[in-house]
Amino acid sequence: MSEALLDTNRSLEEPDRGWGSIWRPTSKRLLAKAEKKILQALDIPYSGEYVKVNDRDEIWTVKINPTNSKKTPLVLMHGFGAGLAFWVLNFKALSHNRPVYAIDTLGFGRSSRRTLPFDAEKAEEAFVECIDGWRKSMKIDKMILLGHSFGGYLAFAYGLRHPDKLKHLILADPWGFPNEPEERDKLQRQLPFWVRGVAMLAMAFNPLSGIRALGPFGPFVVRKIRGDIQYKFRDLFDDDRIMNYIYHCNAQQPASGETAFKSMSSFGAWAQQPMLDRIHLLDPIVPLDMIYGTKTWMDLTIGEKVFNIRKDSWVKTHFIKGAGHHVYADKAEEFNSVINKICHDIN
Amino acid sequence: MNITFAGCGFLGIYHVGVGSCFAVHAPNLIQKAGGASAGALAACCMLCGSDLGKITEDVLNTATSARSRTLGPLSPRFDINQVLLDGLKETLPEDAHKIVSGRLFVSLTRVSDRQNIVVSKFTSKDDLIQALLCSAFVPFYSGIVPPSFRGTRYVDGGISDNLPKVSGDTVTVSPFSGESDICPPSEEISRYLQITLSNTHIQLTASNLYRLSRALFPPDPKVLAQMCKQGFNDALAYLRTNNLLPCEKHKKTGRSKSLPVLAETGRESLAKRTSEVQRPTFNLEEEEEVGDRDPEGYSEVSEEEEIDLMEDEVRMEEVEQMKEVWQTWESEDFFDECEDCKKGSECLALDPALPPQVVDALQASCRKVNSGLANFLYNSRIGHVLQIASVPYVLPFETAYSLTRRFVKWLPYLPTNFQWFISGLIKAVEHIFSQMEDNKAFKARFSCHLDMTEDYVSDFAKHWFRVTRLDAIENRRKNDVEALDIASGPAATNVRHNLNFEFSMDFETSCPDGSNSTPELLRRISEDQGVRSRVPRIKAGATPTVDDEINSGMQDSFDYTIKVAQEMEDALYFHYLQVSQSVSYDQGQSSVEIHEI
Numbered sequence: 001m002s003e004a005l006l007d008t009n010r011s012l013e014e015p016d017r018g019w020g021s022i023w024r025p026t027s028k029r030l031l032a033k034a035e036k037k038i039l040q041a042l043d044i045p046y047s048g049e050y051v052k053v054n055d056r057d058e059i060w061t062v063k064i065n066p067t068n069s070k071k072t073p074l075v076l077m078h079g080f081g082a083g084l085a086f087w088v089l090n091f092k093a094l095s096h097n098r099p100v101y102a103i104d105t106l107g108f109g110r111s112s113r114r115t116l117p118f119d120a121e122k123a124e125e126a127f128v129e130c131i132d133g134w135r136k137s138m139k140i141d142k143m144i145l146l147g148h149s150f151g152g153y154l155a156f157a158y159g160l161r162h163p164d165k166l167k168h169l170i171l172a173d174p175w176g177f178p179n180e181p182e183e184r185d186k187l188q189r190q191l192p193f194w195v196r197g198v199a200m201l202a203m204a205f206n207p208l209s210g211i212r213a214l215g216p217f218g219p220f221v222v223r224k225i226r227g228d229i230q231y232k233f234r235d236l237f238d239d240d241r242i243m244n245y246i247y248h249c250n251a252q253q254p255a256s257g258e259t260a261f262k263s264m265s266s267f268g269a270w271a272q273q274p275m276l277d278r279i280h281l282l283d284p285i286v287p288l289d290m291i292y293g294t295k296t297w298m299d300l301t302i303g304e305k306v307f308n309i310r311k312d313s314w315v316k317t318h319f320i321k322g323a324g325h326h327v328y329a330d331k332a333e334e335f336n337s338v339i340n341k342i343c344h345d346i347n
Numbered sequence: 348m349n350i351t352f353a354g355c356g357f358l359g360i361y362h363v364g365v366g367s368c369f370a371v372h373a374p375n376l377i378q379k380a381g382g383a384s385a386g387a388l389a390a391c392c393m394l395c396g397s398d399l400g401k402i403t404e405d406v407l408n409t410a411t412s413a414r415s416r417t418l419g420p421l422s423p424r425f426d427i428n429q430v431l432l433d434g435l436k437e438t439l440p441e442d443a444h445k446i447v448s449g450r451l452f453v454s455l456t457r458v459s460d461r462q463n464i465v466v467s468k469f470t471s472k473d474d475l476i477q478a479l480l481c482s483a484f485v486p487f488y489s490g491i492v493p494p495s496f497r498g499t500r501y502v503d504g505g506i507s508d509n510l511p512k513v514s515g516d517t518v519t520v521s522p523f524s525g526e527s528d529i530c531p532p533s534e535e536i537s538r539y540l541q542i543t544l545s546n547t548h549i550q551l552t553a554s555n556l557y558r559l560s561r562a563l564f565p566p567d568p569k570v571l572a573q574m575c576k577q578g579f580n581d582a583l584a585y586l587r588t589n590n591l592l593p594c595e596k597h598k599k600t601g602r603s604k605s606l607p608v609l610a611e612t613g614r615e616s617l618a619k620r621t622s623e624v625q626r627p628t629f630n631l632e633e634e635e636e637v638g639d640r641d642p643e644g645y646s647e648v649s650e651e652e653e654i655d656l657m658e659d660e661v662r663m664e665e666v667e668q669m670k671e672v673w674q675t676w677e678s679e680d681f682f683d684e685c686e687d688c689k690k691g692s693e694c695l696a697l698d699p700a701l702p703p704q705v706v707d708a709l710q711a712s713c714r715k716v717n718s719g720l721a722n723f724l725y726n727s728r729i730g731h732v733l734q735i736a737s738v739p740y741v742l743p744f745e746t747a748y749s750l751t752r753r754f755v756k757w758l759p760y761l762p763t764n765f766q767w768f769i770s771g772l773i774k775a776v777e778h779i780f781s782q783m784e785d786n787k788a789f790k791a792r793f794s795c796h797l798d799m800t801e802d803y804v805s806d807f808a809k810h811w812f813r814v815t816r817l818d819a820i821e822n823r824r825k826n827d828v829e830a831l832d833i834a835s836g837p838a839a840t841n842v843r844h845n846l847n848f849e850f851s852m853d854f855e856t857s858c859p860d861g862s863n864s865t866p867e868l869l870r871r872i873s874e875d876q877g878v879r880s881r882v883p884r885i886k887a888g889a890t891p892t893v894d895d896e897i898n899s900g901m902q903d904s905f906d907y908t909i910k911v912a913q914e915m916e917d918a919l920y921f922h923y924l925q926v927s928q929s930v931s932y933d934q935g936q937s938s939v940e941i942h943e944i
Contacts, residue, residue, distance in 0.1 A: 080539065175539070187554070188553065191553055191554060191557050192557065195553050195554075195556055195557045195560070196553065198553075198556060199552075199553035199556070202551075207539065207540055208540075225542035225543060225544070226541075226542065226543055227543055228543040228546075228548065265539070269533075269539060295526050295527075295528065296526070297524070297525065297526060297532075297533055297541075297550060322516070324526040324548075325526065325541075
């Protein structure tokens, strides 16, 4: 089990700027430690390294079973506010007979946090080109891309621009597909003035800026309000290391990924450029699988809509009973078997 | 099918909507129900099959009476506990405890340790009502002194577990949009962020914020009516998507194979069903223990076990009967395989309508609020201004009146409540003291500083300056200081070696036993020093190194440290005074500081 902590000292020692670093009990080193603590629970070897994608950005990558290079590698992309360690319940099962790479998305987790363009289209392009740069650096010809939530949106955006690099596209509870309903304004006008005021005020900030503003109370609050996430990972560890990891992932400054997400979303729920409008642009050669938990708050009819649009190509929607939005952790076993089956059928 | 309702205060009207949907479209489907706070009330009424119109009316009346006061539900004259007590006494049937025992799971929070307790057995109707009242007691909102249930004080179960699990797969109902099975869909801004408050998923949306703000401060009856309808629609949507809507023929039996618990088909499911039915009796105690997360606390509840044992025999018979019934069922008894049921699911969804009695109650309440001159004035802007302006004059009288009334009512319970309060106070004080005791840590710093200057004085002087200092206290004596001056005179000229030894040690102990208490420690040190100065023990062997001592794992022994230091000094003393040929001058300084923090 080798963790390339030493190789990455250069990146770790970049100082956190501003008075905020005194107020918030976090640092890159603490994040690295929190991640290591989670990955240590795995009883399989893994290695982590920074992959240079261009002259500015580095992507933190964890590799599992990388020697088995004959098979198409599976690349995992986490969702918003998460990091690659969220896949800890899936690493073992998915890497059984193929290499698995998990990456921290640009601007999230341990990857570079340079300022991204505050424009939906340009930010999306920056994310996509970063993924492609990563693929080139890793010398991967074709890959199976699996994205959850916001990662699913980015994976789809990647598929739109580089369809020839994808062997298969798997989206787990993807964000940003449906169009903004027209009655949203009407619904909102029914609410009292003060509620709208608070909502508008909250919208002015980055989605998770509250966690950072809380400073030393942040870890406690995260533990209090997202206790359910700890429960999801109870099979692997029974302490709050995942909560610690969430905190350090999201307390880092600058939160460039979050800012980019904000620019790409409309009121935090819908995408500025919804994918449902762009499905027909996806090359028909790319096979697409979608996985939803039945309890999720996402629109469960998306799979059907996509199926109706992409009539000539492979589209399949899987529903995992009893799972919520975090489908890969809620019902990890079912999720892993679905993914393994998809991957198996390709080769 | 097992169902659990989230606690949500006045938003409980949503549960009424859900309950009426089940009552109309899928009666007999619910086997067990659980809940906290308003959810527990809803679950209980649902299991008892209480009149839906009556419940709706009660909830709306409570809400309107809470709204009619200037300070809303915080007004001193609004006694929510009394309202609930009266309502429950009237609504629940006399044998309610028999109906719900073993089927109703009420979530409670124990005051003493804030642990969650799930109660599912009730000996009498009053017992049941008391449990429900405890579960609905919001601290400081409902009152100051929490009510007691079977001699223990409990408050709102929503604080510790808002959605108590009834069994492995429980359908969750929550009026807040999130990841519950039955909950309003979210069409609002910023639904990407979610929080979990005592087991209930809540998305951070504007409408959820509004709902949260309205949980304890009820909105207009119109809004409540909307919520009721929303609950009905959401429940119907759930039943439809899960194919749980039976046709007229199967409504009475309510047997479904496609319940979330049982996904198998054919005979297998039948067999499993049988075992499912068996489970209630044998597992009742266990389930309650699972709910009761604090194993110690169970001893209190276990008083009821005697009664349970008596009841067990009766239940065994019941189960035997039920088992036979289940076993004799054919597959056509299950509505999953009935064509009519499948059609029914599709047709019903087209026309979702609340039961007439609920609609009547809702409309009546809305009308009542808006009708009459008094209400018109009351709801107008001028009325509001007048109300607010009159608060400072009316409030003292209202408070005095309601306090007197409550005090009179409270008088019989005064001794027990007072006793509870005093015992709680004593416990708290004891706790603080014990905390202080625990934190009393002893910090000792032991440091030894040894400067040695070895110098050579020309032979003709034939004089050996020897100054030995064993500790700092002696150093301060005047004659020694003079001696030091004599010694340092020639030393300044012929320095050969300059050696500095220094070692210091910090150790902390949080649990000092009797022998390590500060005075004892100080006494020992002084004793040790006395012994050392009287009988210098000379040891010519290798001086023990500090490293050895630390590695041996004995560093926490204060005595040992002193002993080692003493040995070291003795050895040095021996070396320089008896063996060495050169003039030696050593200055030893050792100090022990003990701080009590």
